[in-house]
Amino acid sequence: MAAQDFNILLASDSYKITHYKQYPPDISKVYSYFECRSRSEGQFNEVVFFGLQYLLKKYLAGPVVTEDKIQEAKIFYQLHFRQPVFDEEGWRKILEKHDGRLPICIKAIPEGKVIPRGNVLFTVENTDPDFYWLTNYVETMLVQVWYPIxxxxxxxxxxxxxxxxxxxxxxxxxxxxxxxxxxxxxxxxxxxxxxxxxxxxxxxxxxxxxxxxxxxxxxxxxxxxxxxxxxxxxxxxxxxxxxxxxxxxxxxxxxxxxxxxxxxxxxxxxxxxxxxxxxxxxxxxxxxxxxxxxxxxxxxxxxxxxxxxxxxxxxxxxxxxxxxxxxxxxxxxxxxxxxxxxxxxxxxxxxxxxxxxxxxxxxxxxxxxxxxxxxQKMNRDTLNCVFKCSYVETNGRGMDVWKQPVTDPSKGSKRGRLSLRRNSNGFLETVERGAGKPEEDLLVTVFENGSILQEYTLEEIRKNAQLWQEDIIPCQHNQDHLQAEQQHIMNAVH
Incomplete structure (x- = not known):
């Protein structure tokens, strides 16, 4: 499919097309986040954030909803579900009210940043209360950032x-x-x-x-x-x-x-x-x-x-x-x-x-x-990449939400509005439940209402991802060991 023929209405898990019917009455906001879950048995302790800019620029920026795409999706989902579940009215409202641009806001860490696993990497929320369902509709597309990460x-x-x-x-x-x-x-x-x-x-x-x-x-x-x-x-x-x-x-x-x-x-x-x-x-x-x-x-x-x-x-x-x-x-x-x-x-x-x-x-x-x-030898579970809802607003009132499976505590999710900060010890940490200070938040608004607000060049990304001293020489003990080993080998080759 050529880029100009791409239909965002057909670019999600099909069951998501029915979710506008499933949220609570009078809901106006859905806020979700993406992270690479921390696992004690995981091979990698930190991740390099990269690739979101490509997905946003190629698939989500600009007027992506048209009448032709609405009609194409309407026919497809009627055949697929064999019942009328497609929200034709909702998608047409995006076309008429927002000129086909997606009314969502995405905040993300700068691309190339190296972040310990278990921290928020980006957040998504709707900017128009009529389109609360759109936040998690775009999950399928956005979670594919797991691969370049x-x-x-x-x-x-x-x-x-x-x-x-x-x-x-x-x-x-x-x-x-x-x-x-x-x-x-x-x-x-x-x-x-x-x-x-x-x-x-x-x-x-x-x-x-x-x-x-x-x-x-x-x-x-x-x-x-x-x-x-x-x-x-x-x-x-x-x-x-x-x-x-x-x-x-x-x-x-x-x-x-x-x-x-x-x-x-x-x-x-x-x-x-x-x-x-x-x-x-x-x-x-x-x-x-x-x-x-x-x-x-x-x-x-x-x-x-x-x-x-x-x-x-x-x-x-x-x-x-x-x-x-x-x-x-x-x-x-x-x-x-x-x-x-x-x-x-x-x-x-x-x-x-x-x-x-x-x-x-x-x-x-x-x-x-x-x-x-x-x-190629990897999948979404290599870094345990997930997208979860953590906050909603209903009848004008906000509520922190989360999942907490009794059968697997490691799948518990974060709560409330999130921010990423560097704490007093210099370590990055995610602040939950809306308790973060805006001036400390490292998340940057990169996309809003169909427009790219922040772009990164490869030069900037490479600078963000450069190795730290501790990546090369983890501790002084190791350095002392290396020096002793070098002396041993120098004596041998001489």
């Missing part, structure tokens, strides 16, 4: 791990933004998933092959070019030369891309033979002719991730030598690096970098790529 959160967790090892083994974070490459385009469910997920990764990194994500950031977040890539081989461009001409395939890539970095998948047959005999012998002089600006990036793509990488880097050391950086860790020549894109997840990246460090190698030597684990 989850991708941005996982991507940032990758960044924490990479930053920790890079800092420990090189003394700086230079090049961190290019250490994790998005290979996920083909592994997601749709073009829009690729766009949203790819954009969410670009909150944390600048390295990607997911063009849809770059395009989305250009259109909705004001960044002309957010992600970068390099020429790279795939197995088809290698094996099409035939098994006996693997050396010619490799050499052709060096000829075709004499300047600038190039990535060559080298495990079509035997990764160890390719590194030792072809790259490290037959094409050794060609490789050594390249510079730090024209790096050859060798890509293993099968086998046990850690063991394969350790063998590959040892072979390359034997063939090309290495030097020691300022921290005393080994570094391949600047014209040679490795990228691992197979079997990558948060656990394997940490394991690989630990094993490399144990052998005296700097994290500078290796780049990583991630596909479906980055963009």
């Amino acid at each position: 989850t991708v941005a959160t996982i991507s940032r967790e990758f960044k924490k791990i990479l930053a920790k090892h890079l800092k420990a083994t090189s003394g700086s974070l230079e090049g961190l933004d290019f250490k994790m490459h998005d290979f996920g385009y083909r592994g997601v469910s749709s073009q829009e998933s690729a766009a949203l997920g790819g954009a969410a990764h670009l909150v944390n990194f600048c390295s990607t092959d997911t063009v849809a994500g770059i395009q989305m950031v250009r259109r909705y977040y004001g960044c002309p070019m957010a992600g970068f890539s390099i020429p790279a081989a795939e197995h088809s461009t290698i094996i099409s030369w035939g098994k006996n001409r693997e050396k010619e395939a490799f050499e052709s890539l060096l000829d075709q891309f004499p300047s600038g970095p190039v990535s060559v998948v080298s495990d079509s047959y035997d990764i160890f033979n390719a590194c030792k005999r072809i790259w490290g012998d037959e094409l050794k002089e060609r490789v050594m002719e390249r510079s730090a600006d024209s790096t050859l990036v060798i890509r293993p793509d099968s086998g046990d991730v850690a063991e394969t990488l350790l063998q590959v880097i040892k072979i390359l050391e034997d063939c090309f030598g290495c030097s020691l950086n300022s921290m005393g860790y080994k570094l391949l020549p600047s014209y040679l690096r490795i990228i691992q894109g197979d079997g990558i997840d948060l656990g394997s990246v940490d394991e690989v970098l630990k094993k490399l460090r144990d052998k005296g190698w700097s994290a500078e030597n290796v780049f990583f790529g991630c596909g479906s684990t980055l963009l």
Whole structure:
């Protein structure tokens, strides 16, 4: 469906179309909120808020209700429910009274902010008492922000791990933004998933092959070019030369891309033979002719991730030598690096970098790529994303409301009007029951009555999501341990 043909009346769980009949008589306000529930067994303690601006600009901004869309929805729901439950009069009132613009107000934390789980991320309420039912009608659309939030959160967790090892083994974070490459385009469910997920990764990194994500950031977040890539081989461009001409395939890539970095998948047959005999012998002089600006990036793509990488880097050391950086860790020549894109997840990246460090190698030597684990292997329950009603007004009187299931206390919801503040200890906390002070509230009005009131650029979002010192070095004890470990390895390699 083209964007101009999108019908907001058909963009919700169908049962919601009947809710205007279910609220109490004389209700005039419904106020709801979105959060990532806190769970003791959860893998992630904090989340990166991202993606709401895209949903608002693409689907909710401007006059989204028309007579044609009302008639389309009327026919659809008659067929769907087999009884007349569609609120034709209510939707036409939005058209006539508000020019087809949705009379709701949305307040949200700034995009890119890193927020502990269990806190309010945005709130929604109707601005016209006639349309109390609209608040939770838009839940279906808005809750889909769970996906870019989850991708941005996982991507940032990758960044924490990479930053920790890079800092420990090189003394700086230079090049961190290019250490994790998005290979996920083909592994997601749709073009829009690729766009949203790819954009969410670009909150944390600048390295990607997911063009849809770059395009989305250009259109909705004001960044002309957010992600970068390099020429790279795939197995088809290698094996099409035939098994006996693997050396010619490799050499052709060096000829075709004499300047600038190039990535060559080298495990079509035997990764160890390719590194030792072809790259490290037959094409050794060609490789050594390249510079730090024209790096050859060798890509293993099968086998046990850690063991394969350790063998590959040892072979390359034997063939090309290495030097020691300022921290005393080994570094391949600047014209040679490795990228691992197979079997990558948060656990394997940490394991690989630990094993490399144990052998005296700097994290500078290796780049990583991630596909479906980055963009697809997740769902709404990964971060327990929910949208709940917490306040209503009936007959002019406000009332805090909540759910509290006896069978699962963890599903209890918040009460009343909410705000987010930083308390006297510096920690973010949600204030319930309307008790928050407006001047302390970190929630910003981003949407009201069909208009976008606040927009964020990718530059602003990246700044909001940047790593903190404690993300890289959690505590002094860990730093002391790292320093002792570094000294041990320096003594070993010397």
